[in-house]
Amino acid sequence: MMSGLEAEIIAIGSELLTPYYVDTNSLYLAEKLNSIGVEVKFKTIVGDREEDIIQCIKLALSRSHIIIVCGGLGPTEDDITRECLSKALNKKLIYHPEIEKKIKERFNKRGLSMPSICRKQAYILERARPLINEWGTAPGMEIREDNKLIFVLPGPPKELKPMFEKYIFDNLKRLSNRFVCFKSIKITGLTESQTETLISDLHRDIENPKVNILAYPGQIVIHISGYSDKDHKEAEFLVENMIGKFKERLKNNIFSTSGEELEEIVGKLLKQRKETLAVAESCTGGFLSNRITNVSGSSSYFERGFITYSNEAKIENLGVPKDLILKFGAVSKEVAEAMAIGVRRVAKTDYGLSITGIAGPTGGTPEKPVGLVYIGLAWKNGVSVTKNQFLGDRESIKFQSTQKALDMLRRHLLQKT
């Protein structure tokens, strides 16, 4: 556990206590704060009741030096953060005509006049610094009280994020005497326990850099964060040193050390080599093509894709022999191979990727259970097929299949380099 600056987050709004809102603000704030060596100690989510909000603010004041209060600054009756701060801190709310002017201008720009309920947004706590909101109407506040620092921000992420960047980030960065370096590496082709077996002796019992391993179906992400009270270079050295050791052990199971997705990495490799790709999907139903084309600029290497859901489509569009399907079934090594070769030939590309399998939840048999997926890769001089047995629900099996297909191509491209 680090022992640098510590902060507390209070999110205000009854909607945040319903099942409909994912609290993305806190994730954003935690990331930003951690990146400058500020640790989040508490997060509290509270509804729109005055007594509850006041209690939360008072409690935060009693235990934390940096407090970030989000939400409840809107114009409606439910928005009572200003009033609650006033009561909790025993400070008056002061009307700022220049703020009302700004809010009015914002409405006028859109050809509207300011609703009178917005006038309360022009009130700021006495001795607080108003934080002008260029992305919405409600201004934020910076309050210095004894040795406490309280930031108040509007709840909508589109306002909160730029305001945090503009008014708070550098402010806290100066306060923090800690330099932090944060990187993450991504792995595919190993299970979580295989990964841990390979590297646990390298990071176990080490607090700086801190290593955090998160496992997802088809992918493992390792977060490494190091800090230094001297300079950024030292923090970076700690992290890079650890990554270097991980690389020795995990080799090219690591596909990214800068946050990129697998489809971006494969795209970069293809672009570098000026080579092209076409895909033929059955059970993944377009997921693979969709991932590939989520990368801007993918049109320079992705030529086309076929979702050959029916046998007729496999036969007509890819030239898979009908007999092959009848003899081995659509989900088979033989058909995956023919699909990969076929799509490469039809699209005249350097590579052809194919996927055929059973995504479930129905359609499985004892011989060909749900999660059985054959993946083919064809290139100029050859073709290879892998047989995979994935676990999970339909979408997870679809994702894992596309991950494996992209990884087969990635490893093939790396080998050739």
Add this chain to the structure above:
Amino acid sequence: MMSGLEAEIIAIGSELLTPYYVDTNSLYLAEKLNSIGVEVKFKTIVGDREEDIIQCIKLALSRSHIIIVCGGLGPTEDDITRECLSKALNKKLIYHPEIEKKIKERFNKRGLSMPSICRKQAYILERARPLINEWGTAPGMEIREDNKLIFVLPGPPKELKPMFEKYIFDNLKRLSNRFVCFKSIKITGLTESQTETLISDLHRDIENPKVNILAYPGQIVIHISGYSDKDHKEAEFLVENMIGKFKERLKNNIFSTSGEELEEIVGKLLKQRKETLAVAESCTGGFLSNRITNVSGSSSYFERGFITYSNEAKIENLGVPKDLILKFGAVSKEVAEAMAIGVRRVAKTDYGLSITGIAGPTGGTPEKPVGLVYIGLAWKNGVSVTKNQFLGDRESIKFQSTQKALDMLRRHLLQKT
């Protein structure tokens, strides 16, 4: 604001204060609790420090009658929820040999022996009821203290959810004298403000049922929750009555009243009519096919899809005339029309859907800006094309395009009925 039973959630674990974890447990718990008339009043997230955890538990005891504590029950040194509860409640931890036996059996089943660190999971607070964990090793606890009810659950969602269902849900349902009915309706084809203009007079200032409108790109979801202290029928009547009024105003812009996604609704309509579909995508790159095939059983109506990213693919696989592309460009009404007709003909289906546009962020021009998307629908006796200008990033434009394509088909199928 309802005034039935109230609960407080405490989530324990330093990882929950990092940017990597989305707190899905709280959303799940809020949904379940709300469905039986229990309102969540506070959510607190706290790290692995003893003094902080004890403070949170004591505070919750001072202000809430139902407290749900999640996480920190694992076998590692960081997992100190048991010890903190013991100190906060001033109750001893008692060793339960029958629990250790169960944990050992769980390991043995997988051919492993129980690591000695797991032994601490066999300790339960005195006078607490152990909640046996069939989905993991750490048991939960139910503690009754004065007029307080404290539930302690392990943090992993795969354990927390089934344990909540098994041990807590019915328990709280009996305590709650409130009957709740919750439904949601989904809308596409209207903006948020269009929707509000049409219905705001129906729900404004009404507390029961409560109406919550959430807008997403391409979709609006309206949550309606009503309650009754008499019986479920009354709660349901309130909700259904409101939905009936919404239906009169919003007509067939409502595509779902039972939570289904648009691709499920379209799938159902096609299945009912025993009709088939093929799609040709350019800028959406497989997203449309992927959505359609996320529905289990879609193979009965989805025949095949083409991702014709290159012009050659459009010409070769769909029979789009080369001259048409040269004259009007690949992103044009004419090409969208030819793609829809072409894919329907090639795949011999009842319907053909096509999408061609500019997903961005690059590739836009003053005449054909990013977000310009033409969508075509071909059927036996005709074809129609819409010109759309979507806003947002690449993935959002891709989603909105698929949403519009599915909605064009949905409205066409409804018309024909």
